[in-house]
Amino acid sequence: MMPRSDLEYWNRRENASAIFANLRWSWSHIRAHAGPAALWLIVIHILLGIQPALLIHVTRHLVDAVVDAAGGGPSGFDDILPWLIAFGLIQLATNDVLWHLRDVFHLRLEQNLAHVLGRRLLERSSRLPLLFFDVSETHDRLERARDPGRKPGRLFFNALHFSQAAITAVSVSAMFAPVSVWISVAMLGALAPLVRMEIRQSRMFMAFTYGETPEERRAGYVNRLLTGRSEQKETRLFGLDAPLTDRWRRMRQVLRERLLDQRRRQVVLSIPVTGFHVAVGVGVAVILAILLGDRVLTPGRFVALFQGVGDMLRAGGSLGFSSRELQARSAEVGYVREFFDHQDGNLPESETTDGTSDPASFPRPLREGLVVDNVRFTYPTSAAGDEAPSVLNGVTFRLAPGERVALVGDNGAGKSTLAKILLGLYTPTSGRVTADGIDYRDIDPESQAGAVSAAFQDFSRFEFTLGQSIGVGTLDGSGEGPASELWPSWLQPDMAVVPEAARRAGVDEIADRLPGGYETPVGHVFDGGQGLSGGEWQRIAIARAFTGDPELLILDEPAAALDAMAEAELYRQFAELLHGRTALLISHRLGSARMAERILVLGQGRIVEEGCHDDLVAKGGVYAGMWEEQASWYR
Numbered sequence: 311m312m313p314r315s316d317l318e319y320w321n322r323r324e325n326a327s328a329i330f331a332n333l334r335w336s337w338s339h340i341r342a343h344a345g346p347a348a349l350w351l352i353v354i355h356i357l358l359g360i361q362p363a364l365l366i367h368v369t370r371h372l373v374d375a376v377v378d379a380a381g382g383g384p385s386g387f388d389d390i391l392p393w394l395i396a397f398g399l400i401q402l403a404t405n406d407v408l409w410h411l412r413d414v415f416h417l418r419l420e421q422n423l424a425h426v427l428g429r430r431l432l433e434r435s436s437r438l439p440l441l442f443f444d445v446s447e448t449h450d451r452l453e454r455a456r457d458p459g460r461k462p463g464r465l466f467f468n469a470l471h472f473s474q475a476a477i478t479a480v481s482v483s484a485m486f487a488p489v490s491v492w493i494s495v496a497m498l499g500a501l502a503p504l505v506r507m508e509i510r511q512s513r514m515f516m517a518f519t520y521g522e523t524p525e526e527r528r529a530g531y532v533n534r535l536l537t538g539r540s541e542q543k544e545t546r547l548f549g550l551d552a553p554l555t556d557r558w559r560r561m562r563q564v565l566r567e568r569l570l571d572q573r574r575r576q577v578v579l580s581i582p583v584t585g586f587h588v589a590v591g592v593g594v595a596v597i598l599a600i601l602l603g604d605r606v607l608t609p610g611r612f613v614a615l616f617q618g619v620g621d622m623l624r625a626g627g628s629l630g631f632s633s634r635e636l637q638a639r640s641a642e643v644g645y646v647r648e649f650f651d652h653q654d655g656n657l658p659e660s661e662t663t664d665g666t667s668d669p670a671s672f673p674r675p676l677r678e679g680l681v682v683d684n685v686r687f688t689y690p691t692s693a694a695g696d697e698a699p700s701v702l703n704g705v706t707f708r709l710a711p712g713e714r715v716a717l718v719g720d721n722g723a724g725k726s727t728l729a730k731i732l733l734g735l736y737t738p739t740s741g742r743v744t745a746d747g748i749d750y751r752d753i754d755p756e757s758q759a760g761a762v763s764a765a766f767q768d769f770s771r772f773e774f775t776l777g778q779s780i781g782v783g784t785l786d787g788s789g790e791g792p793a794s795e796l797w798p799s800w801l802q803p804d805m806a807v808v809p810e811a812a813r814r815a816g817v818d819e820i821a822d823r824l825p826g827g828y829e830t831p832v833g834h835v836f837d838g839g840q841g842l843s844g845g846e847w848q849r850i851a852i853a854r855a856f857t858g859d860p861e862l863l864i865l866d867e868p869a870a871a872l873d874a875m876a877e878a879e880l881y882r883q884f885a886e887l888l889h890g891r892t893a894l895l896i897s898h899r900l901g902s903a904r905m906a907e908r909i910l911v912l913g914q915g916r917i918v919e920e921g922c923h924d925d926l927v928a929k930g931g932v933y934a935g936m937w938e939e940q941a942s943w944y945r
Contacts, residue, residue: 329636332643333469336462344422347415348466354412355470359477361404362621366485366614368396374610416467424459427646431458434650440735441690454642455649462646465639472632479625482618486594489601489615493594497622500590504630529561588623595619669754672761673746676711676861676892680732685741686915687727701727703915704741709862709892716895716903718936719912725896728912729864732894734758745861763860767867769851773833776821780828780853781808807857815853820846866896900937909933 340348372393379390435452479501483494535545536554545551598615601607607615687702701724709715717725730736731743734750743750750758772779781803808828812818824830824840831839832850842850855863895906903909904923911919911926911933919926919933926933 328644329640332465332640332647335647336465336643339423339427339462340419340466343426344419347419347422350415351412351419351467351470354408354415355474356477358404358408358412359474360481361400362478362618362625363481363485364400365397366482366618366621368393368400369617370608370610370614372397372610373613374608377609416463419466420460420463422459423463424457427458427462430650431455431646439737440730451645451649454645458646458650461639461642465636465643468632468635468639471628472636475625475628475632479622479629482621482625485618486615489598489607489611493597496590497594501626501629504626505633507630529558529565532558532561669757670748670752671757672753672861673748674761674861676746678746679711679713680709680862680892681744681747682707682709682728682732683742683744685728685731685738685743687724687731687736688739700739700915702731702738705912705915705917706741707910707917707920709894711892712890713908714893714895714906716897716906716909717912718897718900718903718909718933721898723912724915725912726866729764729866729894729896732862733762733764733864760858761860762862762864763855763858764864764866765848765852765855769848771833771847773839774831775826775829776817776824776832776850777803777805777808777828779832779850780812780817781805781857782854783857784808804857808853811853811856814856815849817846817849817853820849860891862892862894864894864896867898900933900940 337348372390375389375393479498483498486493486497532554536551536558545554595616598607598612598619601612682705685702685705686700688700705724705728717728719725727736731738734753734755737751745753745761772782774782784804784807805828809818812821812828820842821827821830824832832842833839834841852865855865895902897903907922909919909921909923909926910917911931913932919929919931921929923937927937928934
């Protein structure tokens with residue numbers, strides 16, 4: 311069940327003013343990026359709108375000319391020919407030429423918008439705080455904003471269809487005025503309840519689909535579990551294919567039943583209004599037949615106006631459909647506008663500000679070090695208002711320049727959260743982090759990105775060439791190349807950096823055994839890609855962390871995927887790997903912590919112990935208990 315605020319969303323926002331606002335926003339982008347195509351589409355839809363009225367006029371004279379010429383021999387054909395030609399030209403122009411031109415211009419418009427707004431969505435997503443992606447409800451916002459280029463085009467296109475139907479309705483009803491103005495008024499008046507009903511049903515249906523988004527996303531996640539490559543091992547090993555398939559079937563069945571019930575209620579509500587609209591059309595046809603019998607109408611006018619009754623019924627249906635679609639398409643554009651123009655209200659205020667007008671550079675080299683000062687951190691509340699517990703509750707410590715520090719603690723103690731704060735990926739809820747006395751909030755993000763680096767336990771596998779996967783941060787994306795390549799072969803990393811970073815992490819051994827060395831594709835995306843073990847991928851992630859010559863390097867469980875021998879070799883290289891750098895090592899394996907100059911023990915969101923290994927063991931506190939527990943497994 312949706313919150314009341316969501317249930318009222320459509321009645322509150324998707325009114326005429328909201329639709330016009332979204333149309334103005336869409337038109338501003340269409341005019342800027344696809345103006346000529348849009349103008350041609352406007353002209354085409356105006357011509358298509360008046361086509362039925364033109365055909366009524368031509369049909370009237372054509373039929374009357376045929377009736378007058380009946381039995382008169384070939385001489386009467388001269389009066390028929392001009393109307394035949396006019397009828398054919400109108401049909402050819404509107405049903406063939408204009409329709410094909412419309413499709414071409416509409417495609418061009420959508421292509422231009424997809425390129426511009428699609429790129430803007432990617433840029434906006436890449437600038438969002440990392441915390442945005444840690445809150446499940448915000449993924450619904452991103453899901454609703456996807457395909458941003460198509461949505462303004464669809465709204466514009468539906469506005470054109472609505473305008474075309476309105477032009478048709480007005481122009482056709484005007485053809486009845488010489489017979490009876492009241493017939494024209496009645497036919498136009500019959501359209502009002504139809505349009506109103508369609509608008510109401512659109513609001514009901516869009517409120518329904520708005521509420522279904524989270525469940526659609528969950529069903530999509532189950533689908534990915536069953537079809538994703540990386541998930542196949544465990545889904546098959548644990549026999550999850552059958553229960554997950556059954557879960558997917560049940561979720562989809564519930565969604566289908568809800569949708570069917572919604573559609574059924576809409577059909578029931580539409581029957582009276584649709585019946586009234588058809589009844590008016592039939593009544594007008596009966597009146598025309600009576601007037602024809604009384605010789606008030608000529609046969610040509612009767613046939614033409616009888617055709618006009620059908621045109622009005624179709625125009626009414628088109629108006630109703632376009633009204634409903636305008637609601638839906640306006641809502642879609644509203645999601646895109648909201649994603650582009652507004653900040654997420656659940657994020658801490660510090661995450662959504664732009665910082666100072668003149669940001670400082672990250673100090674290089676560090677002279678005073680990094681200070682974490684009374685840092686507290688709480689994840690955002692959910693959409694339902696549930697408050698998340700605090701992860702960090704006043705953490706304070708200092709990292710001296712070039713110092714190697716280990717951070718240990720139980721699962722869920724907040725170690726990875728603290729690492730993300732030190733990397734500038736999260737901003738503290740309160741407290742601050744400084745580099746040589748400069749607050750992180752005042753440092754240029756690009757400068758900071760080049761000065762801090764990390765190798766994560768949940769690292770990404772960039773399936774390019776081996777050299778590109780290591781040196782993704784050193785690639786120059788300013789060149790031109792084949793658009794068909796995911797990461798073009800000509801786009802090379804800085805090979806003055808990659809081999810040295812690879813050597814430090816032991817990836818040079820991997821390069822030596824691959825057929826093309828650093829030019830060999832790794833993974834399974836490219837043809838000829840070489841599969842690697844989890845430990846080899848982790849070594850690549852470690853090498854990647856060294857390519858930027860960082861001032862601060864964080865290794866978050868850097869040996870989690872390595873075997874015992876490889877882990878021992880990595881830690882033997884620890885001093886060389888981190889020489890001259892401030893380093894924070896996060897690990898559950900306390901043997902690695904002995905290589906650090908200082909150990910911080912994190913518990914219940916605070917630093918509960920601090921010191922070197924021998925001192926902490928002698929103290930007999932938390933760290934000593936953890937050490938004894940792990941050591942007992944090796945006795």
